[in-house]
Amino acid sequence: MWAFAVVIALAAGTIVAIVLPSLLRERRRERLRAPDNDLLRARLGRTRAWKRLPPALRRRLEELVRIFLGERTFIGCAGLRITEAIRVDIAADACLLLLGHQRHVxxxxxxxxxxxxxxxxxxLWEENGVxxxxxxPLSGQSWDTSRVILSWTDVIEAxxxxNVVVHEFAHYHDYAAGFTSGxxxxxxxxxxxxxxxxxxSAEAEERPCVLDPYSLESDAEFFAVATEAFIEQPEALQEDFPDVYTELRTLYGLDPAKW
Ligand SMILES: [Zn+2]
Known part of the structure; x- marks a missing residue:
């Protein structure tokens, strides 16, 4: 009898330990989604991401940005002071890639x-055993799922x-979801x-191409560069690399050529 009670208690404890954190997170996100900060909306309305989206996606982007800003920490490095403009601009581009997902990558x-x-x-690199x-020097870096590093000068050159934010967060998707890289x-x-x-062949013939030659570095860089083009030049990518566009449309659940 005691053994049975202990088993029941352990099972109940396990269920609570699994379910409770996600319930608490969902309640916190409900509060974060609430539009209680008009300044944020005004700032978001000035971002490139917002201006190009149809109204239905703007609402979704605003919810995602509020959650992103409520849950993620921004750290200024080398003397940079983090402002609301920096937070919102980065969050808006990062959350563009979440618009077609139900989960928070x-x-x-x-x-x-x-x-x-x-x-x-x-x-460090190795060649012939040496x-x-x-x-x-880097404009951005994302090599694990705990942090992303960005240069603000490059962020505003999008x-x-x-688009360095889209590039680095595409790498993040890659790591987090196992999209590509083999x-x-x-x-x-x-x-x-x-x-x-x-x-x-475009490189050899010195023809301009919608995909930066840097995409030839590796499968991972191809994915990040292709995602940049998918967001920033969707019509050109769809025309020149229709199969790449179709695959990314499926992976991200987005169709930016129609925005
Ligand atoms: Zn990269």
Missing amino acids: YDDLQAILVYPDEFVVPE VTEESR GPGY SGGPRWQAVVTAAFEALE
């Missing part, structure tokens, strides 16, 4: 580190063909292989 993201300009990271260390399945791999061939 950034749940494990703890902090967004923002530098005033490019930042330098040490890098390990070399060198410093590399435009056709370039885990995208044979269909995605076939699409990447064909796109690489088209990119290489």
Whole structure:
């Protein structure tokens, strides 16, 4: 009898331990979604992300941005003071990639580190058994699910063909959801292989291309660069790389060419 009671108590405790955190998180998110801050809406209304969206997606973006700002921490580095403009601009572009999802891909993201300009990271690489260390200036970095690092100067340079926030958060999606980098399945791999061939011939013939040549670095970089083009130049990507566009439309649940 006692053993039975202990088993029941343990089972109940396990259920509470699993269910309670997600119930509390959902209640907190209900409060965060509530539009109680007109300043935030005014700031969000000035972002590039907001201006291009149809009304129904604007409402969804606002909810996502409120949750993002309520749950994620922004840290200014190298003397940069984090302002509301910095928080909202970054959150708006990061949340564009969530618009087609029911789940919050950034749940494990703890902090967004923002530098005033490019930042330098040490890098080790090996060639013919010789390990070399060198410093590399970066505009953004996302190499695990706990943090994303950005250069504010590069964030505000976003435009056709370039969006460092979308690029780094595409890497984040990649890590968090296992979209690509070999885990995208044979269909995605076939699409990447064909796109690489088209990119290489464009490079060889010095033809301009909607995808930056940096996308040839690796499968992971191809995914991030293709996502930038998907958001920033959707019509051009759809025209030049229709299979890439179709795959990204399915992965993100979005159709930016129709916005
Ligand atoms: Zn990258």
